[in-house]
Amino acid sequence: MSKLETRQTDWSEADLPTSKESDNFVPRSLARSDIINSYRVAEVATLARDGSPVCWPLAPEFKDERLNFSTGYVYPTKARNAQRNPRVAALFSDPTASGRSDGDPFVLVQGLAEVFDQDLQRNTERYVDQLLRKGPLTFRLMVRTPGLRQLMVGYLARIWIEVQPRKEFVWKRGQIPPDQIRTAICPVSFSPEPGIDLPQEVFAWLPHYTRPPVLAYIDRTGWPAMTRVQATLGQDQIVLETEILTTEGAPACLTYHRLVGNYSANDAFLIRGHFDAAGRLIPEKVVGFGGTTDDRGLGSVKLTRMLLDFRKQLSLQLEKEARPLPNVRPTPRARVADNNRKSIK
Numbered sequence: 001m002s003k004l005e006t007r008q009t010d011w012s013e014a015d016l017p018t019s020k021e022s023d024n025f026v027p028r029s030l031a032r033s034d035i036i037n038s039y040r041v042a043e044v045a046t047l048a049r050d051g052s053p054v055c056w057p058l059a060p061e062f063k064d065e066r067l068n069f070s071t072g073y074v075y076p077t078k079a080r081n082a083q084r085n086p087r088v089a090a091l092f093s094d095p096t097a098s099g100r101s102d103g104d105p106f107v108l109v110q111g112l113a114e115v116f117d118q119d120l121q122r123n124t125e126r127y128v129d130q131l132l133r134k135g136p137l138t139f140r141l142m143v144r145t146p147g148l149r150q151l152m153v154g155y156l157a158r159i160w161i162e163v164q165p166r167k168e169f170v171w172k173r174g175q176i177p178p179d180q181i182r183t184a185i186c187p188v189s190f191s192p193e194p195g196i197d198l199p200q201e202v203f204a205w206l207p208h209y210t211r212p213p214v215l216a217y218i219d220r221t222g223w224p225a226m227t228r229v230q231a232t233l234g235q236d237q238i239v240l241e242t243e244i245l246t247t248e249g250a251p252a253c254l255t256y257h258r259l260v261g262n263y264s265a266n267d268a269f270l271i272r273g274h275f276d277a278a279g280r281l282i283p284e285k286v287v288g289f290g291g292t293t294d295d296r297g298l299g300s301v302k303l304t305r306m307l308l309d310f311r312k313q314l315s316l317q318l319e320k321e322a323r324p325l326p327n328v329r330p331t332p333r334a335r336v337a338d339n340n341r342k343s344i345k
Contacts, residue, residue: 046081051187052251154310184217
């Protein structure tokens with residue numbers, strides 16, 4: 001089998017661990033760990049309370065046969081979704097800043113999530129360590145400066161989501177996705193809401209996103225799944241060019257995001273909704289769209305204000321919880337490793 005042929009590694013639902021079995025679970029190896037280890041961003045889908053998928057781009061880390069992601073303590077929705085329903089999925093489809101190319105296939109990993117949110121000090125140090133290893137230059141400079149990194153505590157305070165891989169799918173770009181993830185179903189818990197007209201600002205932002213958006217949906221086995229699609233946005237409906245077989249009323253999430261260069265811009269917005277009988281996406285909600293003329297990348301006015309606002313939110317939240325602000329710092333081991341890297345350069 002060539003590397004670019006459709007590949008499916010499917011561990012059946014019968015093999016899913018129960019809560020009692022989870023501690024003894026033996027991780028599965030991933031066939032395309034070369035891609036997973038290299039990519040700077042993955043599209044990660046969790047399931048909302050009503051069973052609908054919510055997909056955001058996150059920085060991945062593959063360690064000890066687990067996929068690791070983090071989210072901010074002050075915006076914990078992804079982690080809360082994963083706690084409530086541990087079925088999550090990660091799509092590796094954007095090779096920007098990875099040293100790889102669009103010749104790579106798509107890689108979709110479905111797995112069971114475990115959320116770590118209790119030890120905020122340890123979680124924050126873990127994220128600082130990650131930034132020192134593989135973060136963009138601007139962030140690496142920031143977290144090396146004690147006073148500056150403490151100002152960023154609202155952003156750097158983290159919740160970690162660790163995913164045990166259960167299924168892996170690999171297919172060529174432009175190829176039909178594997179059969180098991182080709183059908184979008186409607187979970188019993190989901191009820192479509194009335195559609196909305198998309199804000200005009202959304203149409204002005206579309207040219208900034210040069211890659212096709214990511215479509216997240218629920219596959220026929222009840223797992224979140226994703227692929228890239230071509231989309232034509234109308235005022236109250238979105239026509240999709242895709243081989244996904246849709247079900248009327250089934251939930252979906254269309255994610256536009258970009259990673260420019262080495263994080264000179266990194267932003268996203270989502271259009272959540274449902275499929276109609278013709279397979280069009282009927283928008284119900286736009287999430288994450290800022291609508292400013294700011295670039296929304298590192299060093300932007302908007303991001304600076306956002307970081308300061310996160311600090312305020314975190315202080316208020318931890319005050320309610322009678323918990324101290326974490327001390328933003330790397331672990332001693334990471335500090336030594338970072339000093340060694342700087343000395344080599």
